[in-house]
Amino acid sequence: MNMKHTFLAIVLGCLYACTPTKEPSQSEESSAVPKPNIVVIYTDDLGYGDISANGSNTISTPNIDRLASGGVRFVNGYATSSTCTPSRYALLTGEYPWRKKGARILPGTAPLLIDTAQMTLPKMLQANGYQTAVIGKWHLGLGTGHVNWNEEITPGPNQVGFDESYIMAATQDRVPTVYIDNGRVDGLDPNDPIEINYKENFEGQPTGLDNPELLKMMWHHGHNSSIVNGIPRIGYMKGGESAKWVDEDMADHFLTKAKQYVKEHKEAPFFLYYAMQQPHVPRTPHPRFAGKSGMGPRGDVILEADWCIGEFIKTLEEEGILENTLIVFSSDNGPVINDGYNDDAVEKLGDHKPWGPFRGGKYSLFEAGTHVPFITYWKGTIEPAVSEALVCQVDLLTSMAQLVGSTTVGKDSEPILDAFLGRSTSAREELVIEANTRTAYRKGDWVLIPPYKGAAISKEVNIELGNLPDFALYNLKEDLGQQQNLAETNPEKLAEMKAGFFAIRGE
Ligand code: NG6
Ligand code: CA
Numbered sequence: 408m409n410m411k412h413t414f415l416a417i418v419l420g421c422l423y424a425c426t427p428t429k430e431p432s433q434s435e436e437s438s439a440v441p442k443p444n445i446v447v448i449y450t451d452d453l454g455y456g457d458i459s460a461n462g463s464n465t466i467s468t469p470n471i472d473r474l475a476s477g478g479v480r481f482v483n484g485y486a487t488s489s490t491c492t493p494s495r496y497a498l499l500t501g502e503y504p505w506r507k508k509g510a511r512i513l514p515g516t517a518p519l520l521i522d523t524a525q526m527t528l529p530k531m532l533q534a535n536g537y538q539t540a541v542i543g544k545w546h547l548g549l550g551t552g553h554v555n556w557n558e559e560i561t562p563g564p565n566q567v568g569f570d571e572s573y574i575m576a577a578t579q580d581r582v583p584t585v586y587i588d589n590g591r592v593d594g595l596d597p598n599d600p601i602e603i604n605y606k607e608n609f610e611g612q613p614t615g616l617d618n619p620e621l622l623k624m625m626w627h628h629g630h631n632s633s634i635v636n637g638i639p640r641i642g643y644m645k646g647g648e649s650a651k652w653v654d655e656d657m658a659d660h661f662l663t664k665a666k667q668y669v670k671e672h673k674e675a676p677f678f679l680y681y682a683m684q685q686p687h688v689p690r691t692p693h694p695r696f697a698g699k700s701g702m703g704p705r706g707d708v709i710l711e712a713d714w715c716i717g718e719f720i721k722t723l724e725e726e727g728i729l730e731n732t733l734i735v736f737s738s739d740n741g742p743v744i745n746d747g748y749n750d751d752a753v754e755k756l757g758d759h760k761p762w763g764p765f766r767g768g769k770y771s772l773f774e775a776g777t778h779v780p781f782i783t784y785w786k787g788t789i790e791p792a793v794s795e796a797l798v799c800q801v802d803l804l805t806s807m808a809q810l811v812g813s814t815t816v817g818k819d820s821e822p823i824l825d826a827f828l829g830r831s832t833s834a835r836e837e838l839v840i841e842a843n844t845r846t847a848y849r850k851g852d853w854v855l856i857p858p859y860k861g862a863a864i865s866k867e868v869n870i871e872l873g874n875l876p877d878f879a880l881y882n883l884k885e886d887l888g889q890q891q892n893l894a895e896t897n898p899e900k901l902a903e904m905k906a907g908f909f910a911i912r913g914e
Contacts, residue, residue, distance in 0.1 A: 443733045445733050445807060446679045447498070447734075447736075448735070448737075449544075449683065450685060452743060453712070453738035453742065453761075454738070454762050454763060454779070455775065456760045456764070458471045458713075460480055465759035466700065477789075479791075480794070481798055482793060483797045486799070489776025489840075490511070491687075492547060493507075494800060496547060498800040499528050499547070499804075501802075501805055503819045505841050507520065513577060514641070515641075516642075517548040517549075526804070528678070529680070533568055536811075537677060538677040539568055539571070540677065540679050541564045542574070542668060542682070543661050543665075543681055543684060544575055545587075546576075550562065556601040559591060572590070578684075579689055580688050581641045582632075582635070583601055584651050586652055594649050600646050613633075614643075615633075616632070638654060658685065665722075670726060681719065683712050686708045690748075691708070696714070703750060703752050705750065733788075734783070736782040737780060740776060740777065740779070741761075741779060742762055744756060744868075765889070768870040769870065770870055773856075773873045781800075783828065783829070789829050792829045794832055797834050797836070797838060797849070802835070803820070804820040805820035805823075806821070809824040842872065845857075846912060853904055855880055858875055859875070862874060
C-alpha cells in the first residue's frame, strides 16, 4: 500500500467508523473525501465462464480482461438473483429482493417496483454531489400501472435517483421496443401512438404464432406475440413505427449515449449505470460482429459487448478521467443458451462453458445462476489482484457510501469497500441468493439449498433449477460444481447452515 492509499484508507475508515448510521439529508457533501466517478457496467445474462479473464479459452474478451488484469477480479462475486429484475432491484436499493413483493421478471407494462421514497444507490450519490444517469436496460417497471406511452412516463428512473435516463423499458424481447429518453419515448410520432397489451393482440396485427413467414428469427418457446424487425416478441404492440429500435444498432446506440454522457459530465463527479443488453435474447449482433465468434449470435454479441466496453474505456482515457473513475463490472444473472429463440446458440456452443466451473445457469439456485463475473477497476488506485472475498452487488450501496463519505447503509448491503478496492480479502461472511423467490444460503465455503417443489430441470431452457427433495449441502472449496451433497455426512454443518439461513429469512 503506498502513501496515497494509506491516507485514503485512514480517511475512509475513520469517516465510516466514527459516524452513526443515518439516512442522507438533501446534501451531505463532505469535502474531505475523494470523489471518483463511479461507473457500473452491467451485462445481461453473461455467465462466469463467458469471459476469458475467468479462464475461458473458448472466447476472447480482451477489453473485459483488461479491467480484470488491471483491477480486482473476484472469484466469489454474486448477483443476488438468477434473473434480472430482482438482481437490479438489489443493486440499486441495497435490499434483498425476496423482501420485496413482486420482485420477479416483470412485463413491459409493470409499475415501478422501487418505491420513490426508498433509498437507492443513485440517490445516495446525488446527495453527495454526484450527477447520475442510467443508460440501457431498466426492467424495474415504470409508472403506476396504466402507462400511456405517448405522454410522460412517470415515475421511473428519474424519480428514484437518476438525473438522466435513456433506457429500454424491460427487455429486448419484450414490448414496447422503443427507447425512453427521460420519460418520453424517443422519436415518437404523435400521429402514430403506441398501444401495449400483454394479454390480447390488437386487431389485424401479425404475430409470431400466426405469421412465421414474416420472421427472420424463429421463436422456440414463448416469444410468439408481436413482430418487430422480423423478430417475434413477448407482448403485443401497435403503433410507434418511427420510434422502434433497430436491434442490430442497439449496442452502438447505448454506447454512443454512454460516451456522450461522459464527455458532457466529466467536470464534476458522475455515477453512470451502463446497463448493456447483451447477451440476452434476441441476440442481434451488429453486422460487424456477426459470425465473428464462431458460436452463433450469442458468442457474437459477447464480442460486441466486449468491444463496447473497450470503446467506453477509451473515452474515459481520452477525456483524461480514467484514473479518476471506479469501474464495477458484473452481470445480472448467469447464462442461458436457449432462452426462447432458435438462434444457433445450442448448436454452435462447442466446448464453450458459459457457466464456468459451476452447476446450473440462469433461473437456477445452483451456483451458475448467481455466481457471476465481478471486477472492480480504478487505474492508479486499485492494485491488480484476484480476490476470494465474498462480495455481492447488493453491497454496492453501502460500500459506495463509504467511498464518498456517506453514512447511508442499505438494509442488506454490507460495508465492504476495502474488499471492492482490493485492500482486504475479508468481506461478507454469508449471503442469501435467490431464484424466482426460492432462496439458498452461502456461508464461508458452504452452500445450503433448501428443498423446493417443482421440476428439477427446466426442459425449455435445459437448465437444472436447483429444486431438490431435501436440504442439500455443498462445500465449494472442494466442489465448485456442486456434485457432492454432504448433508447426510455432515449433520453438524447442516444444522449450522440451517440456523444461519433461517436467522436471515426469519422462518
Ligand atoms: C422469460 C423469457 C426469457 C427472458 C426472461 C427474462 C419466455 C418463455 N422466457 O420469461 O426469454 O426474457 O423472461 O430474462 O418468455 S431476464 O434476464 O430479464 O430476467
Ligand atoms: Ca438477465
